[in-house]
Amino acid sequence: MKILVFCDNYPKPGPGYADAFVRTRLEAYKRELGADIQVVKLSKRGSGEPAYELNGIRVVSVGHSRLASTVRDFAPDVVLAHFIQAHLCDELPRLTRAPLIVWIHGEEALSWTNRLFYLKTLSLTQFLRYVVRNHIQRAAMRRLFRRANAGDAIDFVFVSRWMREIAEVDVGERLQRALEIPNYINTEQFHFCEKTGEDRRRILLIRSFGSAKYANDLAIEAIHKLARTYPGFANLQFTVVGQGALWDELTQGLSYPNVQLQNQMLDHDGIKAMHDRHGVFLCPTRQDAQGVSMCEAMASGLVPITSDNTAIPEFVSDEEGYLTRGADEIATAIRTLDEQPSLFLEKSRKAGARSLAQTGWQATVAREIELIRDRAQATSTNAI
DSSP states (O other): OEEEEEOTTOOOSSSOOTTHHHHHHHHHHHHHHOOEEEEEEEESSTTOSOOEEETTEEEEEEEGGGHHHHHHHHOOSEEEEESOOHHHHHHHHHHOOSOEEEEEOSTTTOOGGGOGGGGGTSOHHHHHHHHHHHHHHHHHHHHHHHHHHTTOSEEEEESSHHHHHHHHHHHTOOOSSOEEOOOOOOTTTSOOOOOOGGGGGEEEEEOOOSOGGGOHHHHHHHHHHHHHHOTTGGGOEEEEEOOSTTHHHHHTTOOOTTEEEEOSOOOHHHHHHHHHTOSEEEOOOSOOSSOHHHHHHHHTTOEEEEESSTTGGGTOOTTTSEEESSHHHHHHHHHHHHHOHHHHHHHHHHHHHHHHHHHSTTTTHHHHHHHHHHHHHHHHHHHO
């Protein structure tokens, strides 16, 4: 089987968080299907970066002029798209008769009115340009939704129920058929690690600092609050890892001896090593279609302290972690775990079990592979 994948931010070799969840599922497809997989990144500057291979998957960067020939020469049995851009919404159905499966993660379908946090890192001029692009993007998505509803061989996969519901509202078109399949968490890599009572005091934050979307400011505000008000603060150990435009602004006051700052990106092995040395995962957010890093941490046995918004409650409850509303509740959750080690151990075990059941192989990749096989076989049968 030949699978052509469009993903403009597909990871390169080395550390980084860029669309790693796409790489994880493609490598699983390759292992399970023995498929020939090629990833296409569209470049605005001619041919773009040189082609490279990552774990047996070839990645090419092509300009718009080479798009049609790239699709034609590869002759895919099925085409997959992650974070599909406006021009591809119109062009892909015309360029190939292969079935198209589109994953909706957020950026490609949400209205700008749901992303006002971009104003934190964009100038007003940049934000207004984003608003214009967003209108164009959602209009293109509406046309693609209507193609699917009219019977074209187009399927949509949403990573959460919240993502589907808000996308249909913001795009302005309800889909007649779609699947809700979370992003896959490789639980062989992010396997459960039994925690000790002392791990409740080892608190980890690994996030991009490139956007206010991730609410790292709330986590850091909670640390400051604990330093001022909690007598047991000195017994806690915090590790804050990340990179991005907001790093300096947010971390400049974190000069406590029990707070370690690492201004860097980690690969999956590095993230897992951090998981195994900690017991609590700080991951507040202003918007998440799932919370992949949270689910990875839960799979490793960390207790998540996150936010009660968007899709997060679909993946964690107060049984496994804490759904908070602001820095005060984050601080209270950290203090509660410190004072109740048995509660921490109970939540840790439940977090690992939930992540395995909800985002492990059978709940995610197995369903995606079934969809890909079904669509490719249907096309093959119709061609005979």
